[in-house]
Amino acid sequence: MSSTETHSADQPKKLTLGIIFLTIFIDLVGFSIIFPLFPFILEYYLEKEGGSGLLHWILENLDTLSAAIGGGDRFTPVLFGGVLGSLYATLQFFFAPLWGSISDRHGRRPILLLTTGGMVLSYVLWVFAGSFGLLIAARMIGGAMSGNLSVATAAVADVTDESNRSKGMGIVGVAFGLGFVIGPALGGICAQWNPLEANPGWGSLGVNPFSFVALVATLLSILNFVWIKFRFVESLSEESKGVARQARGAIARLLSPHKPEIRKTNFVYLVYILAFSGMEFTLTFLGVERFGYDHGDLAMMMIYVGFVLILTQGGLVRRMAPKMGEKLTATAGLGLVAIGLFFLSSASSTRQLYIGLTFMAIGAGLCSPTLTSLVSLYADDAEQGRALGTFRAIGSLGRAVGPILASIVFWWFGSDKLYLCGTLIVVIAFVLASRLPQPQKAR
Numbered sequence: 001m002s003s004t005e006t007h008s009a010d011q012p013k014k015l016t017l018g019i020i021f022l023t024i025f026i027d028l029v030g031f032s033i034i035f036p037l038f039p040f041i042l043e044y045y046l047e048k049e050g051g052s053g054l055l056h057w058i059l060e061n062l063d064t065l066s067a068a069i070g071g072g073d074r075f076t077p078v079l080f081g082g083v084l085g086s087l088y089a090t091l092q093f094f095f096a097p098l099w100g101s102i103s104d105r106h107g108r109r110p111i112l113l114l115t116t117g118g119m120v121l122s123y124v125l126w127v128f129a130g131s132f133g134l135l136i137a138a139r140m141i142g143g144a145m146s147g148n149l150s151v152a153t154a155a156v157a158d159v160t161d162e163s164n165r166s167k168g169m170g171i172v173g174v175a176f177g178l179g180f181v182i183g184p185a186l187g188g189i190c191a192q193w194n195p196l197e198a199n200p201g202w203g204s205l206g207v208n209p210f211s212f213v214a215l216v217a218t219l220l221s222i223l224n225f226v227w228i229k230f231r232f233v234e235s236l237s238e239e240s241k242g243v244a245r246q247a248r249g250a251i252a253r254l255l256s257p258h259k260p261e262i263r264k265t266n267f268v269y270l271v272y273i274l275a276f277s278g279m280e281f282t283l284t285f286l287g288v289e290r291f292g293y294d295h296g297d298l299a300m301m302m303i304y305v306g307f308v309l310i311l312t313q314g315g316l317v318r319r320m321a322p323k324m325g326e327k328l329t330a331t332a333g334l335g336l337v338a339i340g341l342f343f344l345s346s347a348s349s350t351r352q353l354y355i356g357l358t359f360m361a362i363g364a365g366l367c368s369p370t371l372t373s374l375v376s377l378y379a380d381d382a383e384q385g386r387a388l389g390t391f392r393a394i395g396s397l398g399r400a401v402g403p404i405l406a407s408i409v410f411w412w413f414g415s416d417k418l419y420l421c422g423t424l425i426v427v428i429a430f431v432l433a434s435r436l437p438q439p440q441k442a443r
Contacts, residue, residue, distance in 0.1 A: 091144045091147070099147045176395075285410060309365045334433055338426040
């Protein structure tokens with residue numbers, strides 16, 4: 001085959017990878033764009049619905065429970081934020097293998113179109129979520145449809161082989177990282193515009209103070225849908241469609257057998273992501289409760305964290321990993337995350353807060369990509385996709401459980417105790433990572 005023919009054959013693959021990157025990125029932006037808004041969402045819907053409705057009933061019973069056991073006043077918004085955040089991630093976790101299995105039979109393109117269309121619907125519902133119940137329905141639809149991450153990952157496997165599978169999965173990892181960075185920052189910025197301030201009458205249509213954020217997410221999802229519709233070429237061959245494959249549920253994927261070093265790395269990542277996802281999720285509540293931050297302050301905090309993460313993943317980790325090795329770099333990153341969380345547990349000034357955020361962001365930027373690389377290095381060529389798929393499933397599980405656990409601890413014990421607990425959990429991950437074996441080969 002000539003170089004021209006090879007270049008032409010590579011073009012669809014590059015285009016497919018670009019579309020996959022966008023799909024995953026937008027899904028993760030949609031998941032995290034609401035993070036800075038949670039402290040204010042409960043306040044808005046409580047005021048709107050008055051002394052009646054499901055939301056008021058739940059809060060009334062929580063206050064009764066707290067008084068009965070001598071707990072006193074609590075920062076209740078964090079508990080509702082944790083429930084909503086975990087609901088989305090839990091649905092994503094359980095729907096991922098379902099969409100992946102359906103796409104094995106019918107192809108990647110129709111399922112990606114169906115699920116991205118569903119994401120558009122979920123954001124449109126959020127735009128007009130005049131009630132708390134409609135907001136929950138919008139998040140449930142979004143969580144179920146964002147399970148298409150498994151379809152996107154399968155498409156990567158379709159257009160790569162053993163020689164470049166790790167590189168393709170690396171694109172998936174970058175999309176994950178950027179989505180979690182850009183989403184909260186975008187949410188905090190867009191929340192500055194409340195459409196009801198200029199047009200109070202729109203409230204009768206269900207428009208709410210967060211509708212502009214939802215509208216931006218809607219437009220991003222429409223862009224994604226249009227790009228898939230007109231540019232995505234089916235990556236699954238006709239010969240592979242409809243081939244019977246063993247259906248693997250979300251839990252079964254986690255329990256699938258792997259080499260001992262891969263299982264140990266997965267466990268390190270699970271311990272870490274349970275703590276980190278909870279700490280990351282509750283940062284905005286920490287800012288509101290301890291420092292009285294508003295939307296703008298939270299946006300600046302998230303932008304700063306995102307900026308440090310991008311600098312670390314884009315530059316520092318690329319220099320450290322080849323020189324120090326993935327294991328040592330990941331271990332160092334976990335240590336820095338623990339230091340950052342310890343600072344955050346007692347931060348009483350903006351300066352202390354940002355020192356803690358700096359350590360946490362640098363550490364996360366170092367350990368997340370290198371733990372992924374360790375799994376890839378431990379795995380044989382033939383099991384790259386399966387090993388990395390399990391690794392991603394563990395991340396989804398951690399993000400489903402972490403926020404709700406962290407929110408309960410925050411609500412019951414306070415932010416200082418929560419971040420001390422987070423510090424101790426990450427220290428455990430640090431110790432476990434230090435005992436991982438050195439990879440025997442490089443890719």
